[in-house]
Structures are given as C-alpha cells and as structure tokens.
Amino acid sequence: MVVKNWGQCIVFCSGHQLIIHNAEKTETITLPEAQSCENRNGKEHGNISNLCISKDSSLIAVSTENKQIVVFNKQLIVVKNFNVGRVSSQICFTPDNSLIVADKTGDVYLYNLSSEIISPLLLLGHMSVVLDVLVTDCGKYIITCDRDEKIRVSRFPNSYNIQSFCLGHKEFVIALKTIGNKLISASGDGTIKCWDYINGNELGMINVNESIDKQDIHKFCEEMNSEDIEVSALPITDMQLHSVDTHFFIGVSLFQQEKLLLYSMNSESFKVEFCKHIFVNSSYCFDLSGELLILTPEKL
Amino acid sequence: MSESNEVLPLPQKRYYRQRAHSNPIADHSFEYPKHPNFMKWSVHYPGVLEDESCAKKVEFLDVGCGYGGLLVTLSPMFPENLILGLEIRVKVSDYVVDRIKALRSQNPGEYQNIACLRTNAMKYLPNYFKKGQLKKIFFLYPDPHFKKAKHKWRVINQCLLAEYAYVLGINGIVYTITDVKDLHDWMVKHFTEHPLFERLTSEDLDTDIIIEKLYASSEEGQKVSRNNGDKFLAVFRRIEDPYVND
Numbered sequence: 377m378v379v380k381n382w383g384q385c386i387v388f389c390s391g392h393q394l395i396i397h398n399a400e401k402t403e404t405i406t407l408p409e410a411q412s413c414e415n416r417n418g419k420e421h422g423n424i425s426n427l428c429i430s431k432d433s434s435l436i437a438v439s440t441e442n443k444q445i446v447v448f449n450k451q452l453i454v455v456k457n458f459n460v461g462r463v464s465s466q467i468c469f470t471p472d473n474s475l476i477v478a479d480k481t482g483d484v485y486l487y488n489l490s491s492e493i494i495s496p497l498l499l500l501g502h503m504s505v506v507l508d509v510l511v512t513d514c515g516k517y518i519i520t521c522d523r524d525e526k527i528r529v530s531r532f533p534n535s536y537n538i539q540s541f542c543l544g545h546k547e548f549v550i551a552l553k554t555i556g557n558k559l560i561s562a563s564g565d566g567t568i569k570c571w572d573y574i575n576g577n578e579l580g581m582i583n584v585n586e587s588i589d590k591q592d593i594h595k596f597c598e599e600m601n602s603e604d605i606e607v608s609a610l611p612i613t614d615m616q617l618h619s620v621d622t623h624f625f626i627g628v629s630l631f632q633q634e635k636l637l638l639y640s641m642n643s644e645s646f647k648v649e650f651c652k653h654i655f656v657n658s659s660y661c662f663d664l665s666g667e668l669l670i671l672t673p674e675k676l
Numbered sequence: 677m678s679e680s681n682e683v684l685p686l687p688q689k690r691y692y693r694q695r696a697h698s699n700p701i702a703d704h705s706f707e708y709p710k711h712p713n714f715m716k717w718s719v720h721y722p723g724v725l726e727d728e729s730c731a732k733k734v735e736f737l738d739v740g741c742g743y744g745g746l747l748v749t750l751s752p753m754f755p756e757n758l759i760l761g762l763e764i765r766v767k768v769s770d771y772v773v774d775r776i777k778a779l780r781s782q783n784p785g786e787y788q789n790i791a792c793l794r795t796n797a798m799k800y801l802p803n804y805f806k807k808g809q810l811k812k813i814f815f816l817y818p819d820p821h822f823k824k825a826k827h828k829w830r831v832i833n834q835c836l837l838a839e840y841a842y843v844l845g846i847n848g849i850v851y852t853i854t855d856v857k858d859l860h861d862w863m864v865k866h867f868t869e870h871p872l873f874e875r876l877t878s879e880d881l882d883t884d885i886i887i888e889k890l891y892a893s894s895e896e897g898q899k900v901s902r903n904n905g906d907k908f909l910a911v912f913r914r915i916e917d918p919y920v921n922d
Binding site: 481483498500501502503524525526530531534535536537538540541544545546610 | 700710712757798799802803807828833834835836837838839841842870871872917919
C-alpha cells in the first residue's frame with residue numbers, strides 16, 4: 377500500500393486501481409491494459425506495487441507486479457504505458473521528470489519519458505534487490521539502498537561515478553529521504569541514521585527499538601531465530617520525513633507494531649527527541665508532508 | 677598478535693582442493709566489517725602494523741587470488757606496499773593463509789606485507805576499502821562463467837566496474853589476464869566502454885616490471901603455460917571522470 381499527498385488531493389492504490397480523493401469527490405482509475413502480452417506473467421492486471429509523484433506534481437507514475445509502468449498527467453490522462461524487462465522494486469522521478477526504475481535483481485534504469493520510443497538506460501547495479509531510490513533535489517546525485525546493508529551515493533546522470541557509500545546499518549535499508557546535503561535512512565536493524573551523503577559520514581542515529589516494548593522485540597527475534605534467521609531488532613517497515621525550521625520530523629512504522637512513532641531530530645546537533653506514539657490498530661501506510669496521512673485497510 | 681617461533685612446513689595443496697566455481701550472488705555466510713574503519717588490519721599484517729593506528733594501508737589487491745602465487749611473487753618486489761589477496765573459496769583461502777604463515781616462519785622478517793582474506797569481492801569491497809585507497813587491482817584468470825545466463829556472475833561487468841573505480845585512486849592500474857579469448861574480449865569491451873578507465877598501450881606496459889610476472893606467477897597461469905595455451909593481457913588506468921557537472 378502506498379499513500380501520497382498530491383496538492384489538494386490524496387492518492388493511493390488498491391489492487392490494480394488508483395484512487396484519488398479530495399474534499400469534493402473520490403475518483404477511481406483502473407489501469408489501462410498492458411502493452412504487449414509477453415511480459416504480463418499471465419495476468420490481465422497486476423496489482424500496483426509502487427506509486428510516485430514528480431517534484432512539480434505534474435506526473436504520477438505507478439508500477440505493477442506484472443512489469444507494467446503507467447504515467448498519468450495532472451488531468452489523470454495516461455501519457456505513457458509501457459513494460460519493463462523485470463519486475464520493478466521501486467520507482468522515482470528525477471527533477472526533470474524522467475523516471476527511474478529499480479528492479480528485483482538490483483539494476484537501476486533511467487527512462488526518458490519525453491522521447492517517442494521509451495528505452496531503458498542502465499544507470500547502476502547492486503548485487504541485491506534495490507529497496508529505495510531517489511535523486512537529490514539538486515539533481516546531481518542518485519542514492520540507492522539494498523537488501524544488504526548498503527547505501528550507495530552515485531553522481532547523476534554520470535552514475536558510473538560513485539561519490540560515497542553510507543555504511544553502518546546492520547540489516548537491509550528500506551527507505552531513504554534527503555534534506556539539503558543530509559540523508560536519512562531507515563533499516564531492518566531497527567535504526568534510523570542521518571548521514572552527510574557527500575562523504576558518507578554518519579551524523580546521528582535513532583534506535584527506534586528503544587521506544588517499543590522489549591517483549592515484542594524478544595518475541596519477534598525468537599520466531600525468526602527458530603527459522604535460523606539471526607535478528608536482534610524489530611525491523612522498520614517505512615519512514616517519512618518532514619522538515620520544519622531547525623528540526624527534522626521523522627515518522628517510523630515497525631513490523632507488526634500497530635502504532636506510528638514520531639521523532640524530531642535537530643538538524644545541527646542531531647539531538648533526538650521522541651515526540652509521540654500514534655496508535656493505528658491495524659496495518660497501515662502513511663505519508664508525512666506537513667500533514668500526516670494514515671491509511672489502513674478500513675479507512676483513511 | 678604475536679606469532680609462534682616454530683618453523684612451519686608449507687601446506688600441501690591436496691588437502692585444500694575445492695570446486696573451481698563459486699556462486700558470487702548467493703548469500704554465503706561471510707564475516708565482514710560493516711565499515712572500513714572497523715577492519716582490524718593489524719591481525720593480518722602483524723609484522724608491519726603494530727595496531728590500527730598505523731597509517732599504512734592496503735594498496736595492492738588481487739581479486740580471486742587462488743592459491744596465492746602472485747602475492748608471494750609481489751611480496752619481495754614491493755616490500756613497502758601492503759598486498760592483499762581475496763578468495764571466495766574457503767579451502768583455497770585457508771591454503772593461502774597457511775602458506776603465508778609458513779613462509780613467514782621459514783623466512784623471518786619476510787612475507788610480512790602479504791595477506792589473504794576469504795570474502796566476496798563482488799559484494800563487499802566498499803566494506804574493506806575507502807574511496808581511492810588502492811593503487812593496483814589484479815584480476816588474473818577469473819572464472820569465465822561460459823554460459824550466457826551466468827555472465828552476471830563474472831567479476832568484470834558494467835556495474836561492478838563502478839565499484840572498482842571507487843576503491844582505486846586516480847591513475848590506479850587494473851591488470852587482467854585470461855586464457856579464454858571470449859572473456860578477454862568481454863573484459864576489454866567493458867573497461868573500454870567505462871568512462872573512468874582507459875586502456876594502456878603496449879609501450880606503457882614495457883616499463884612495468886609486473887607484466888612478465890602475470891604470465892607465470894599464478895597457478896592458473898602455470899597450468900596454462902604447461903598446456904602451451906595462449907594468454908591474453910589487458911591493462912587499464914583509472915582516470916578522472918570526463919563528465920563535468922556544475
């Protein structure tokens with residue numbers, strides 16, 4: 377599930393449908409048929425796996441579990457509908473509205489949406505699945521993280537040139553956000569880290585597991601260890617960032633925890649304060665951009 | 677770490693035999709540092725590094741060092757440089773570690789500048805080395821992974837070249853040699869197409885004392901020589917990024 381703020385609207389997806397909701401109405405859009413038959417895994421429609429909005433809010437792109445990418449404009453008219461070679465794991469827009477698609481094998485491709493024929497350009501590759509990708513607001517760097525513990529900062533568009541690695545997480549890295557020259561990352565090791573992404577130096581850290589019931593952590597680790605998977609923390613499943621003046625507000629969701637945790641981090645001293653829990657009472661996804669949106673299977 | 681003074685015999689290869697191929701994409705259980713700062717190099721070079729505060733760092737890297745022939749050859753040629761071999765096969769890396777231990781015990785004060793680690797170079801190079809730290813990287817007789825489906829297992833590919841360029845300093849040198857023509861063409865193609873590398877000319881190579889050793893010093897190389905096979909060499913320099921982004 378993904379939910380995003382889009383101007384006056386809220387956009388989220390359900391199965392193979394895109395739902396746009398504002399004060400007046402709720403609109404449901406079914407994805408168009410995929411272009412060719414060969415890449416569809418035998419399914420008519422694949423569920424939407426990812427949703428992203430361009431920085432200027434003029435485009436929305438969705439990727440599906442059956443390798444389809446659909447791009448809508450502001451009027452929600454389909455402007456591009458194409459297939460990618462492998463199932464995508466994450467998508468994002470560049471500042472100039474090209475689309476970046478990361479796939480399950482760790483390769484990251486650039487698609488120039490303004491050209492007539494859509495063809496992929498291989499930007500970089502990880503040795504495991506890429507879980508998040510972003511291009512910095514300045515447009516000069518592309519940052520990717522993977523199922524191992526790696527965060528890679530590459531130049532953009534000359535992404536063969538690696539600027540730095542931000543290393544220190546002990547499990548997969550699930551989410552990345554940037555603000556100015558700082559990077560915030562969230563990991564399966566239960567921590568949030570803040571980095572100077574230009575040189576890869578770690579600036580600050582939040583151990584989210586310190587804010588939750590020790591018994592929950594213990595129970596999860598026991599379960600995993602019984603399957604011979606060694607873990608020592610409850611993994612983070614999503615992280616959102618909103619910055620106000622001198623503080624970053626960081627929202628975090630954890631595996632099997634029916635609450636959202638909100639922290640503030642001073643953007644100079646990196647001092648962390650725990651703000652509050654918000655109990656959600658079911659699985660959920662959320663968006664934090666001035667307003668906090670929480671989407672659960674039942675309601676918004 | 678102190679080493680015992682007992683003189684050790686050289687290890688026998690027959691106790692260290694292992695399949696020649698290894699899957700570099702599978703999750704083997706490797707111990708590796710989460711960050712280069714956490715690497716304890718003094719354990720591997722006890723005769724050179726008293727502790728982790730020593731400024732000296734690894735500058736030559738043999739990726740897939742096999743039984744360690746090149747390490748042993750380079751050790752006396754470059755006494756001032758720390759040289760490291762990486763090997764993914766556990767028994768083979770054990771052999772090299774034991775071989776170096778024996779050489780050190782038989783030749784006090786020598787072979788202190790070489791070491792071998794078991795790791796997956798395709799996954800963990802940035803965990804061991806900082807940006808621009810290395811001066812030379814060797815890829816000698818890498819596994820050709822002939823089948824097309826296994827090309828992504830090759831240690832040289834478009835995406836991994838970015839990581840090799842990251843750990844190499846500007847003007848750092850990459851040496852490749854193979855007896856498989858197809859693999860040679862593949863490696864030359866990928867390095868030549870990569871904007872951060874340029875191929876060295878044969879005149880450049882004439883003055884490099886390492887070149888002749890590449891044909892003979894590695895065990896794979898000796899095997900190929902015995903079979904009177906051809907060997908294909910290609911050497912590349914790490915250059916500045918020609919792309920300027922202001």
